[in-house]
Each structure stands twice: as structure tokens, then as C-alpha cells.
Amino acid sequence: MDRLLNVMTGFSVLLIGLVLVSVRRAHIRVEYSVSWLAAALVLLVLSRWRALLDRIGGAMGLDGAPVALLVVTGALFLLVLYRLSMMISSLKDSNIALAQRLAILEFRLESHEEAKTQRS
Amino acid sequence: MSKLLILIPAYNEQGAIGGVVNEVRAAMPGVPVLVVDDCSTDDTLPTARAAGARVLPLPHHLGLGGAVQAGYRLAYELGFDYVIRVDGDGQHDPRDIPKIFEALEREGCEMVIGSRFVDGSGEHTGILRAAGIVFFRAVLRPILGRTVRDPTSGFVGVNRRALSVFSASFPLEYPEIEALVVLQRKRFRFVEVPCHMRPRRTGRTTITPLKSLYYMVHVLLGVFVNVLKFEGRRK
Numbered sequence: 226m227d228r229l230l231n232v233m234t235g236f237s238v239l240l241i242g243l244v245l246v247s248v249r250r251a252h253i254r255v256e257y258s259v260s261w262l263a264a265a266l267v268l269l270v271l272s273r274w275r276a277l278l279d280r281i282g283g284a285m286g287l288d289g290a291p292v293a294l295l296v297v298t299g300a301l302f303l304l305v306l307y308r309l310s311m312m313i314s315s316l317k318d319s320n321i322a323l324a325q326r327l328a329i330l331e332f333r334l335e336s337h338e339e340a341k342t343q344r345s
Numbered sequence: 346m347s348k349l350l351i352l353i354p355a356y357n358e359q360g361a362i363g364g365v366v367n368e369v370r371a372a373m374p375g376v377p378v379l380v381v382d383d384c385s386t387d388d389t390l391p392t393a394r395a396a397g398a399r400v401l402p403l404p405h406h407l408g409l410g411g412a413v414q415a416g417y418r419l420a421y422e423l424g425f426d427y428v429i430r431v432d433g434d435g436q437h438d439p440r441d442i443p444k445i446f447e448a449l450e451r452e453g454c455e456m457v458i459g460s461r462f463v464d465g466s467g468e469h470t471g472i473l474r475a476a477g478i479v480f481f482r483a484v485l486r487p488i489l490g491r492t493v494r495d496p497t498s499g500f501v502g503v504n505r506r507a508l509s510v511f512s513a514s515f516p517l518e519y520p521e522i523e524a525l526v527v528l529q530r531k532r533f534r535f536v537e538v539p540c541h542m543r544p545r546r547t548g549r550t551t552i553t554p555l556k557s558l559y560y561m562v563h564v565l566l567g568v569f570v571n572v573l574k575f576e577g578r579r580k
Contacts, residue, residue: 321407321517325415328403332419 229291230272233298237269260308264301271297349376349446350425354412355433356383359392361545362433366396369431372439373446379419380433383412389433409499410517417515421508429502434545437500441540445502448538455507455533456524458493459500459540473557480561481522488572489529493537496522500540507533516571522564526571 244261247253253261271278271294282293351369355362362380369378380393384406393400401419403412413430420428427449431437441459448457462478474497481496499521503511510531516523528535 321411321414324404324407325411325418328401328415329419329422332399332401 230275230294233268233272233294237265237272240265241269257312260305264305267301268298348425349427349429350420351376351378351442352413352416352420352428352430353378353380353398353433354383354409354416354430355380355385355389355393356406356412357385357387357389358433359385359387359389361435362389363392363396365431365433365435365439366393366398368439369442370397372442379416381412381416383407408518410515410520413520414511414515417508418512421512425508426505427502428508430499432499436542436545438541438543441500444538444540448536449502449504452536454536455504456528456535457502458495458498458535458537460495460498460537461540461542462494463537464539473554477557477561481564484565484568485522485525488526488568493525495537496525516567519560519564523567523571526568530571530574
């Protein structure tokens, strides 16, 4: 049981390190790293704080701290994925609006130049 | 006189687009034709231009809904009163355009749908598409409060009120059915007029049973999301 908690500690530290390196190299923007860092920090704290994990497990009717940790991990990552889906949707909307605006402006500029050429 | 624009969304339609533009110009002389090129990788753009259409080239592939909405946005900004959309693959007969335009002006409704089922029996409709049409007729009946015979038809005309709504909010994938629900949310009206459909001029249909299933699930979800939708996200 303790081995699983230790593995989760290692995993949390690895995740925090990966996210920080990615932010430093500008592979992930700071605003998008917050969800991952928060989730990894919660996992790190829970995997080291056995008493708290036992209380959470007890409240959820789960048998044992490792099971509680796995359930909390799953829930946390589902929340992070949900947040990312919202961000992707928002970015896609902006991207489409931008592409349409660009195309329309190019079209109007071309029309304007054609009309100018015809006048001169 | 009312300003009408013919809108043709096209993606890799170099084999058909020239003929479609020529037919549209013959059917509606003097009416501007706009081809929205959805970043085709073939010669759709120069072929459409050579045939006499104005072309709105998108900087990257947006899909059918994004391409149609780009055309609606441009038409709205340029002050057009009506837009009639014709597919770029030649399946819609441009000789039916005057019927749609006349219905738009006569009825004063926001949308006119060219339907293959009003007078005809659904010519050139594959089994999968026919099954989808029957299914979505049943789904849309309680939402729209009436039967729409050809809910998947892309041969549609819209007036300026619909243009203003679609410029702000338009479904991106498989837009035809969801667009009807968007109209219903605004309490807009539509009518169907009989039109002829033809087989594709070039290429082959990409509809497979798996894609049909994805289409049904996607559109069904889109319909219910639109029914419940909170207005105002997409600007």
C-alpha cells in the first residue's frame, strides 16, 4: 500500500518538474500550466499525508488510502481535461472568427484595389 | 431592387466548380456569384475565378459550416438582402435558384429550403442519407412544431434577418439541421420549395456507415445543445 503512495509521490514530483521545464522552455504557457501544477501539488500533498487520505477515503466509503488516492487522481485529471476542452473550444472559436475576418478583409482590400485600378 | 448573392462553398471541387459557376451565371444573369474556397489543395480557386466567380479564399480549412458562415458574414457586411447557397459539387440544379429567390421575396420568411421531397420522391438519395433524413424529420418535428421534409438539404436561401443571426452564430460541422434549430430559437420561419437533385459531377461520396453513425450522433447532440443553448458565446 505504501509503495503505491510512494509511486504517486514520485509521479507528482515528476509532473511538477515536467510542467515547470515546459513553462521555462515556453512549450506551455503559464496560464495553461496552472491546472497541471495545482493537480500535481494536490496529489503530492495527499500521497504524503496519510491521515488526510484516510479521512477522504472514509468520507467516500472507500476501503484504504491508496484507493482513495486513485479516485482523487482520476477526478482531478478529469477536471483538468474538462478545463482544457473549454480552452480548446474557445481557441477554436477565436481561430475560426480570425480566419474568416482575415479572408473577408483580404477580399475587400482586393476589391478596393481593383476598383482603384479601374478608375485610374 | 433586392440584392441577391449566390454563395458556393467549395473544397477540392476543381472538377465541378467551373460548370456549377457557369450554370449559375446562366440561370441568374447579372447576379454576383461568390465561391468560398475552404483552402482547397487542388485548382478549385483558379477554376472558379476563370469561370467568372468572385472568390473568398479562406486561409485554412474551416469545414463546411465555417466556409458558409464566412460567406454569410461577407454578404451581410456588403449589404446583401438575400443569399442562396448552392453546393459546389453540382448536385443542386441552378435552374431552381429563381424558385427559391421568388419564395424568399414572396413569403417574407427567413429561410427557403430547396427540397427533393416536396414534389419528388427524393431522387438521387442514397439509402444511408434517406435513413438519416427520416430519422431527423422525426427528431425535428417536436422541436420545430412542423415537419421539414428535407432537413439535410444544403440548397437554401436566407434573407437579411437570418444573415444577421448566422453571421454571429452558425454550426460548424453538418450545419443544415442545426441551422434549423438556430432559426427556431429566434422564432424565424422557413418554407420548402420543390427542387431537383442530381448525382455528383466528379469524385465519389465519402459517406460510409461509420461516418453516417458519427454524423447522426454529432448532429443529434448539436440539435439538443442548440435547443438548450445559452446565447452569446461565439462572437
